[in-house]
Amino acid sequence: MPEHIFPIHDRMVQFDDRCKRLNQRPICLWFCGLSGSGKSTIAIGLEKKLFQEGYIAQILDGDNIRNGINANLGFSEADRAENIRRVAEISKLYLQSGLITINSFISPTRAMRAQAKAIIGPKYFKEVYINASLEACEARDVKGLYKKARSGAIKGFTGIDSPFEAPVQPFMNIQTEAQSPESCINQLFEAIEPLIQFKADAYE
């Protein structure tokens, strides 16, 4: 078992025993992508698919993080970095608990995602690029945010006046324009199932 999730106390419930009980190996799926690219839709669908298949996952996203533990953070560069750092630390706790997390955040910079990977551990951090063109995202504009960004009502909006740095070698590159949400979800599920199936000797 890797050092970074090694229990501090020998007397604590052991990580392998938790995995065995939950019948899964946890990973952290880190979804990045533009606003409107489909992160939430796929996160929610994948969480449900996993549950139906016998796995337990938890979505971490703006709804439960920005409205909760990170309610005291804004959108400055420093606050966005702190937002991602805290999410990564929470994911690490969940991994220790044996749960899969699906983290759904624009997380626009490579540096930000590299920090998350360093905290979570390269073995567990699986970067998933939820990939749609800016044009498609802007045309969808589910939350009306692109319109506000174009009008100048929102500053520093990713894709408009703040850069999105696409992943170089993501674990998966999910094209949400070219296929249905169901197809994206199944594609992801098939890719991760070999990683999350519990096998007693998987970490030895």
Add this chain to the structure above:
Amino acid sequence: MPEHIFPIHDRMVQFDDRCKRLNQRPICLWFCGLSGSGKSTIAIGLEKKLFQEGYIAQILDGDNIRNGINANLGFSEADRAENIRRVAEISKLYLQSGLITINSFISPTRAMRAQAKAIIGPKYFKEVYINASLEACEARDVKGLYKKARSGAIKGFTGIDSPFEAPVQPFMNIQTEAQSPESCINQLFEAIEPLIQFKADAYE
């Protein structure tokens, strides 16, 4: 189901389905008490006892919180309050996931614990006073902290030059001087088991 842990998305895996799968109802056990009162010993023993009995819990304590998500906090009054706020928010996420948390923090003031209770929700927040006299804790002094506090090397140490406000009406008052750790753990387990047993209609 109470409003504060109601899933934001209807399409998300439902809270009751999670509880059913895990065969438990989650609560947050909030251990407070002086340094050396026995919080860690009882938390670790209780986590193990719960696991043996088929429940899944996660300890949140200084080791995994202060060294992780809260590594950027010190021990000023503001930072101690922020420490507790973040722990409460993390506990709330765990509750949504269906997991029991055992939170082990000195959390010396009533205001601090009231804030945690407000975030977590009164229905789920169970205050447990890990109760030993200052004399006993100081005599144990497992970490050598009381000696340092008496010599002035540590300032603002709870029980020495910073107050500990005992809970007024805790869910449980565990006397760690008068009984063995095993006895404390069993006492707690018996008190919480009726709350955490899964019953399909428990929240209706």
